[in-house]
Amino acid sequence: MTEHIISVSALTVKRQNRTILDNLHFTVGRGECIAILGPNGAGKSTLIDVLLGRLAPAQGSCHILQQQPGASALRQQLGIMLQSATLPANNTVSEYLHLFRSYYHKPISYQHALQFSGLTTAESQRFSELSGGQKQRLLFALALLGDPQVLFLDEPSLAMDAAMRREMWQQIKLLKQQGKTIVLTTHYLEEADALADSVFVLKQGQFIASGSPCALKAADKSSRVKFYTHTPYAILLSLLPDTPFTIEEHWVSLQTPEASQILQRLFAAGVQIDDLSVTPHSLEDTFLTLTEEQAA
Numbered sequence: 001m002t003e004h005i006i007s008v009s010a011l012t013v014k015r016q017n018r019t020i021l022d023n024l025h026f027t028v029g030r031g032e033c034i035a036i037l038g039p040n041g042a043g044k045s046t047l048i049d050v051l052l053g054r055l056a057p058a059q060g061s062c063h064i065l066q067q068q069p070g071a072s073a074l075r076q077q078l079g080i081m082l083q084s085a086t087l088p089a090n091n092t093v094s095e096y097l098h099l100f101r102s103y104y105h106k107p108i109s110y111q112h113a114l115q116f117s118g119l120t121t122a123e124s125q126r127f128s129e130l131s132g133g134q135k136q137r138l139l140f141a142l143a144l145l146g147d148p149q150v151l152f153l154d155e156p157s158l159a160m161d162a163a164m165r166r167e168m169w170q171q172i173k174l175l176k177q178q179g180k181t182i183v184l185t186t187h188y189l190e191e192a193d194a195l196a197d198s199v200f201v202l203k204q205g206q207f208i209a210s211g212s213p214c215a216l217k218a219a220d221k222s223s224r225v226k227f228y229t230h231t232p233y234a235i236l237l238s239l240l241p242d243t244p245f246t247i248e249e250h251w252v253s254l255q256t257p258e259a260s261q262i263l264q265r266l267f268a269a270g271v272q273i274d275d276l277s278v279t280p281h282s283l284e285d286t287f288l289t290l291t292e293e294q295a296a
């Protein structure tokens with residue numbers, strides 16, 4: 001049986017009598033990574049606040065390693081990297097790593113932490129002298145210092161360039177293999193696709209979809225079709241009465257589960273099509289479809 005490191009049941013959170021999280025259920029096993037996705041204001045930070053014991057639920061329960069959120073026994077077991085975190089400007093990378101190591105009973109080695117930070121050549125730089133991405137990398141390394149069982153990563157790769165982001169993804173994958181349980185919130189859907197075993201899409205405090213990134217993408221079978229044509233808008237509209245499409249400088253874009261039927265119809269009507277591309281959905285498309293469907 002899977003060991004549940006995190007279990008959340010019937011969780012409801014209210015602020016000023018307004019329901020912010022509504023009857024959420026989920027579990028996370030050892031070595032699993034879940035990604036919480038959702039548009040602005042969906043309730044992601046609120047959920048993290050509850051899991052960290054900073055906010056009490058109105059109803060339901062949360063347990064992390066069989067403890068209530070906020071329990072002192074959990075402190076050494078959790079690694080937390082929050083989007084809002086910052087550090088005083090004048091201390092160096094090396095000073096921060098030494099200082100934060102001293103907070104833990106069984107910290108990872110200084111060298112190992114430095115490796116996680118990716119700042120081996122910037123050990124003596126002050127926090128204020130680091131780039132946005134380097135600051136994030138340092139905060140990531142600090143979250144790992146106590147060799148935690150559970151990691152909370154809130155927008156971890158914000159401000160990172162593609163190379164730095166991919167390097168951090170590799171490290172997160174290794175941490176999963178070592179059995180760390182990870183709760184990730186991110187706006188980079190590619191990040192959720194690369195790292196998460198399960199994705200939970202939050203909208204107005206409720207999960208509107210959940211599953212593996214593959215399952216979510218497979219459930220949404222539509223593809224994105226794009227082509228170049230000089231056929232007038234009115235003719236395209238008459239051929240595609242039920243398919244929403246956009247046209248911009250002769251480029252037509254549409255999203256449909258029936259790409260081949262639609263293209264056959266256009267070809268049969270003699271529509272001249274150039275530079276055709278039909279691409280399967282990315283997790284981002286699926287996410288947008290889901291959140292737009294709910295809004296509609």
Ligand SMILES: Nc1ncnc2c1ncn2[C@@H]1O[C@H](COP(=O)(O)OP(=O)(O)OP(=O)(O)O)[C@@H](O)[C@H]1O
Nearest residue numbers: 015016020038039040041042043044045046047202
């Ligand atoms: N301190 C607060 N008091 C009252 N309402 C709040 C408070 N903090 C957040 N909210 C409300 O709770 C809802 C969820 O906010 P939350 O910050 O959890 O969303 P989010 O998904 O993290 O958004 P974002 O992606 O923009 O960070 C929003 O409607 C927000 O206005």
